[in-house]
Amino acid sequence: MELTKEISSIPLFRGLSQEYLDELALIVTSQEFKRGQTIFSEGEEGVGFYVVMSGKVKIYKISFDGKEQILHILGPGEPFAEVAVFAGVNYPAHALALEKSRVLFFPKNSFIELIERNPSLSLNMLAVLAMRLRKFANMIESLSLKEVPGRLAAHLLLMSSQQNNTNVLQLSVAKSQLASMLGTIPETLSRILKKMNSQGYINSQSSSIQLLDRKGLEELAIGERRIT
Amino acid sequence: MELTKEISSIPLFRGLSQEYLDELALIVTSQEFKRGQTIFSEGEEGVGFYVVMSGKVKIYKISFDGKEQILHILGPGEPFAEVAVFAGVNYPAHALALEKSRVLFFPKNSFIELIERNPSLSLNMLAVLAMRLRKFANMIESLSLKEVPGRLAAHLLLMSSQQNNTNVLQLSVAKSQLASMLGTIPETLSRILKKMNSQGYINSQSSSIQLLDRKGLEELAIGERRIT
């Protein structure tokens, strides 16, 4: 079946025997979502977890007055909502397709049965959760210890390091979404980009950002320096 | 051996067979730390994880200019630094004993071997990480979407719910530590406690806080209402 091949391409399932891949293929279902469509909402019963096959999925929280904080933006190969499987209970955030996306859905109960019989799958899963925790810890640090310019600088450097340290970044999300990732609002982001431009840290044109002064950005990111 | 009994009392290891408890006892070591003593620092090689047996341990990040953000405060039975085991690499934060504490240390490699052979241990571990992720997601939401009074209100209600919904809370940490948990500074916390007092939300005397207006606090926590 075609699904098995797809499943085997998912990093989470790397190193699994053909036997287990086949079993996974038996419990999985493929789902399509259009741009802007909700996959699940916070508080809904967590019936399973997902893996993005194509497109882009946003995981986010919403406050009473409508502000959103993005927790992740996920692309192909990345799982989400695993927490619902292992912590039981409900989805802890909202999930929405940012573009036309296809996802695989793994129902909770069947998946747990599988994991009980396959330690190497559980080690992969543990690694994913552990990495996510690490990422969240950094977000928490960032949100509470750094000002917005520092968070932006850190984010830009992180992006760059994930793309072979290229100096020219293409934003993969809208600037308003970037603002929400950084825990701020589009207006503030816009002003800070402008300042960073005029002070020679970066050269930003629409959705492309060129890093001009990495050292300066690093100092911004650790709070050693400020934008004036 | 005495250790086996202690290990069996740890929630993380609930439901394990005697056989595995014995194996755990073979790899574990017990360590003592004095008040204020560092257990490990961010960036050190992650050689294993810990479980608090007695005392209190603080997990925190520090910014360049010395501000700290507390990620957890852990008491007896709670594990920490599991991330280092499964994500490999280094400790992602600092750990320090807030009081005289005894902890059990589980070396990474031996523990991974154990988990490879024991699905129920791995499921327990997955549940722990998943719950932690959920908690972090809430912290992130809180830090970026709520103002300090809202965070404080949410925290007080959470504390209360964890203690049979009692209306009289005893702070288990210094106020300056509470401030750091909430992502703010002692001065701001002090001012907000004062306002909450004068407006009848709470009655706070030194380290004891009585909740007077739960409904009002809830509205503060979700941003429906503000302190003036």
Place this chain on the structure above:
DNA sequence: CGCTGCGTTGAGCTTCTTCAACGATCGTGG
């Protein structure tokens, strides 16, 4: 008794958000 750490208070200032307006871009339907 003096010291040290913790908590509180006040004044001033920085940063960020809010609110409002406007320009640009893009996709769609006429």
Place this chain on the structure above:
DNA sequence: CCACGATCGTTGAAGAAGCTCAACGCAGCG
């Protein structure tokens, strides 16, 4: 193909929230 609306990004002015710095009281402890 153009026009229109919607969305997105930008800019300005004003205000709110929280931080910094400094000072001081108080308690616990050597």
